[in-house]
Amino acid sequence: MSIQWSEKQQAVIDARGCSVLVSAAAGSGKTAVLVERLIRLLTDEKHPVDIERLLVVTFTNAAAAEMRERIGRGLDQKLLEEPDHTAWIRQKLLLPCAQISTIHSLCLKTIREHFEVLDLDPSFRLGDEAELKLLKSDVAEDVMETYYASENRAFRAFVDRYANGKTDQGIAEMIIALYDYSRGFPWPEYWLKHCLAAYSTDEDHNGADQVKEFAMMQLHNVLTKYLPLFEEAMAFCLEPNGVEAYLPVIEDDKKWFQMLGESEDYDGSREILHKIVWKRLPRTAASVDPKIKEKVKEIHADFKSEIEGLRDGYFVHTFEELKAELTYIRPSVRMLIELTEVFGQQFMAVKNDRNMLDFSDLEHYMLQLLADFSEDEQGQMQVKPTSAADELSEFYEEVVCDEYQDSNQVQELILSLLSRERKGQYNRFMVGDVKQSIYRFRLADAAIFMEKYHHYALGESQKTRQRIDLSQNFRSRESVLSGVNYIFRKIMKKSLGGIDYDDRAALYPGMAFPEAKGKNIADNTELLFLKGDGETTEPDDESLDSVELEAKLAAVRIRELTDPEHGMDIYDGALGDYRKAGYKDIVILLRTVTGWAEKFVDVLASENIPSTAEMSAGFFDTLEIRTMLQFLAIVDNPGQDIPLAAVLCSPIAGISSEEMALIRSKYSEGSLFGACMACSEETPGAAKLKKFLAIFHDIRRASVYLELHELIRYIYDRTGYYDYVQALPGGERRKANLDLLRERAVAYAAGSYSSLFDFMRYIEQLKKNQIDFGEAVMPENDKGRVRIMSIHKSKGWNIPLLFWPDWAKNLIFRTASASWLCMQRAASGWMRSIFRPAKR
Numbered sequence: 001m002s003i004q005w006s007e008k009q010q011a012v013i014d015a016r017g018c019s020v021l022v023s024a025a026a027g028s029g030k031t032a033v034l035v036e037r038l039i040r041l042l043t044d045e046k047h048p049v050d051i052e053r054l055l056v057v058t059f060t061n062a063a064a065a066e067m068r069e070r071i072g073r074g075l076d077q078k079l080l081e082e083p084d085h086t087a088w089i090r091q092k093l094l095l096p097c098a099q100i101s102t103i104h105s106l107c108l109k110t111i112r113e114h115f116e117v118l119d120l121d122p123s124f125r126l127g128d129e130a131e132l133k134l135l136k137s138d139v140a141e142d143v144m145e146t147y148y149a150s151e152n153r154a155f156r157a158f159v160d161r162y163a164n165g166k167t168d169q170g171i172a173e174m175i176i177a178l179y180d181y182s183r184g185f186p187w188p189e190y191w192l193k194h195c196l197a198a199y200s201t202d203e204d205h206n207g208a209d210q211v212k213e214f215a216m217m218q219l220h221n222v223l224t225k226y227l228p229l230f231e232e233a234m235a236f237c238l239e240p241n242g243v244e245a246y247l248p249v250i251e252d253d254k255k256w257f258q259m260l261g262e263s264e265d266y267d268g269s270r271e272i273l274h275k276i277v278w279k280r281l282p283r284t285a286a287s288v289d290p291k292i293k294e295k296v297k298e299i300h301a302d303f304k305s306e307i308e309g310l311r312d313g314y315f316v317h318t319f320e321e322l323k324a325e326l327t328y329i330r331p332s333v334r335m336l337i338e339l340t341e342v343f344g345q346q347f348m349a350v351k352n353d354r355n356m357l358d359f360s361d362l363e364h365y366m367l368q369l370l371a372d373f374s375e376d377e378q379g380q381m382q383v384k385p386t387s388a389a390d391e392l393s394e395f396y397e398e399v400v401c402d403e404y405q406d407s408n409q410v411q412e413l414i415l416s417l418l419s420r421e422r423k424g425q426y427n428r429f430m431v432g433d434v435k436q437s438i439y440r441f442r443l444a445d446a447a448i449f450m451e452k453y454h455h456y457a458l459g460e461s462q463k464t465r466q467r468i469d470l471s472q473n474f475r476s477r478e479s480v481l482s483g484v485n486y487i488f489r490k491i492m493k494k495s496l497g498g499i500d501y502d503d504r505a506a507l508y509p510g511m512a513f514p515e516a517k518g519k520n521i522a523d524n525t526e527l528l529f530l531k532g533d534g535e536t537t538e539p540d541d542e543s544l545d546s547v548e549l550e551a552k553l554a555a556v557r558i559r560e561l562t563d564p565e566h567g568m569d570i571y572d573g574a575l576g577d578y579r580k581a582g583y584k585d586i587v588i589l590l591r592t593v594t595g596w597a598e599k600f601v602d603v604l605a606s607e608n609i610p611s612t613a614e615m616s617a618g619f620f621d622t623l624e625i626r627t628m629l630q631f632l633a634i635v636d637n638p639g640q641d642i643p644l645a646a647v648l649c650s651p652i653a654g655i656s657s658e659e660m661a662l663i664r665s666k667y668s669e670g671s672l673f674g675a676c677m678a679c680s681e682e683t684p685g686a687a688k689l690k691k692f693l694a695i696f697h698d699i700r701r702a703s704v705y706l707e708l709h710e711l712i713r714y715i716y717d718r719t720g721y722y723d724y725v726q727a728l729p730g731g732e733r734r735k736a737n738l739d740l741l742r743e744r745a746v747a748y749a750a751g752s753y754s755s756l757f758d759f760m761r762y763i764e765q766l767k768k769n770q771i772d773f774g775e776a777v778m779p780e781n782d783k784g785r786v787r788i789m790s791i792h793k794s795k796g797w798n799i800p801l802l803f804w805p806d807w808a809k810n811l812i813f814r815t816a817s818a819s820w821l822c823m824q825r826a827a828s829g830w831m832r833s834i835f836r837p838a839k840r
Helices: 007-014 030-044 061-081 084-096 105-111 129-149 153-162 171-180 188-199 207-237 244-264 266-275 289-312 319-353 359-370 387-395 409-418 446-455 478-491 539-543 546-561 597-606 623-638 641-648 657-667 672-678 684-703 708-719 722-724 731-747 757-770
Strands: 019-024 054-058 099-102 370-375 381-385 397-403 428-432 465-470 567-574 577-580 586-590 611-613 786-790 801-803 818-822 829-835
Touching: 007 465, 019 030, 019 446, 019 577, 030 061, 030 084, 030 397, 030 428, 054 105, 061 084, 061 099, 061 129, 099 105, 105 359, 105 409, 129 171, 129 757, 153 171, 153 319, 153 546, 171 188, 171 370, 188 207, 188 319, 188 597, 207 244, 207 266, 207 289, 207 319, 244 266, 244 289, 266 289, 359 370, 359 387, 359 409, 359 623, 370 597, 381 387, 381 409, 387 409, 397 409, 428 446, 446 465, 546 586, 546 801, 586 597, 597 611, 597 786, 623 641, 623 684, 623 722, 623 731, 623 757, 641 672, 657 672, 672 684, 684 708, 708 722, 708 731, 708 757, 722 731, 731 757
Parallel strands: 019 428, 019 465, 054 099, 054 397, 397 428, 586 786, 586 801, 611 786
Antiparallel strands: 370 381, 567 577, 818 829
16 A cells, blocks of 8 residues: 655655755654655656665664665565566665665775775774773873973963862863864864964954854844744733733833843943843733733743843853953963864874774765865865765765754765765755754754755745755654643743744644544643652652652553553554553653663562663673673783682682681682682582682683683683573573673774783773773563663654653753853854863
């Protein structure tokens, strides 16, 4: 049965001959529409496009694999209709060669194909995330040691001003953070150099003027926004059943509004902002329409909030004070930039020594391949596409980017160079939703999406660039969408989220669910409350903390929802009918799984509710990994008493604590290993000890010639520990954790060091720097469990019943507590580092 596409979806599928931006809301069927569009491009009878000449960039490898699979199924369906269609058979055969991948996979493939142009060793490897973190930490420490040794006064002053507490660890973190941030720009060195210009107070280039202009622009934007809203609020006050009692307050708001609008001077606007005294809204009569009352209150509260935000964010200092601040901060900025540049050079040198690249290196080498850059007389970067860029842009008929809202400036420049837009041929296709931009901590820049969102024409009014909005949701019921719309209309503004959540941004139901007469379905979003004093109805709950109490409350509701007789009915698309909800239909979303997921799993288990969680930490704390690392430690050096004692008391040796005490008391001199070697047959536990030592010596001999991962596998086999952990509760996950340890050993051995000693040092450094792999990800072989995951992991999932705990926790704006901030200049899109001195 063919799919009935909506009018907007059909417009996306049929769009040709222009660059297209699709603003696709959650659940709007964007993936299905994108796949259908690609299939029609491939199977067009008049102008078919070879699949290998389509460039499709996705955000994850899983998304790329899913898209490739869907295209394959679509081609199979076409071939069922016309089995002898040679063009479609050819497209199917070429599918494995299709460039459907992440941006980093594209860069990796392309630079390996052109390694000679870039003067790269084609055998380079991609650094492991944990390994790269350790390298950055080591390099930053080396840079700082060098500066300490040089007796650099500017450096000492910088450390004194910005170090946290009694250590200088915060300085290293600042260097690494600024380096990472700069890598999100096409020319990191150029960007760092020009950051300093923002702190200049010269007549020709005054950074204070830029801050002033930006502040006044922000004020102008707020005033422009509220001009019609005040007229609307006053009209509401004067309506029948309106809130006339609020009219004096709204008129007072408008007075301040007009005064700010008449002020064209920064200092004058600042003075007005700091003079504002807000009137309180009075009580209203019972006859007042509650909807009108709520609307007027909202306009007043929002205006007050935004004006206070401007006052405290942009108009704190007078203009002269602002110039003095920039003069004071400039030496610190210069030193941080210098440290970051030196760090970048040394970090690259270390990676070159190890023939290693990271993901940002892939992007920048790709840029180096595609374009030559030069700085003109005005200090602006000029981009000249290379012959490789021309060749690749001619090869790709269309450049498609999914999840476009999560692109950064480097990726955007790469894709633009691979397109033909510079030649007047508009062949880009971008799909995204700024409301789902959740990767800004990974340098994603939603402003790239928004720039096109505002400048691309809706519909077909512009033949070269057009925007199509998909706002219908084909996944959720109206009760879910109305709850989402209600919340986001309250909180999502252009200043927080990049877009005003208005009627155009709202979600609208697009799916007609079958009649649910006699069924127990959800008709509203539920809010579950815990009393603030922690009171509960069960006496044993007094020992539970707030996280466990929320888990307990969720468990109670889960039991109700999954009751075989009185539980909730959900619509199952695969069945085409309603059925009772089960554990597999429930997902618990968490802001962070650390400190939460483990407790939820334990509490749900105590309520006999099976659940599974993908942990982002805890790998090194699991019993099986602790035991194996201790075993590896004594294979490397048997003279370590604590690891040896742990292994002896583990199931590998089976020595009891009493037997251990007797062995040590009888042979108290020297190391524990020496005591074990000297142990006589009459000593309790001697037989078990003898058996263990035979295995241990065999493993030590094998460690001389076995590769690291082979040694770990040999330990598993000789000790039987691999089979043992599978018999424990949670055996499948424990087995997967041991497999993950071996995989990590393989990845580590691919680097410059591969000995057991170096691997153990690597593990210790990971622990020292609090870097954790997270427990092994389990395959989806058990569908009868409640799933617990982070918000980021849930993107794209279809979740019938969703629990979202931790709503009482405030939002965390990390930059608010940092010693430095990154602010964006709206005019040019460049980023400036703005310091807030910790000491003065």
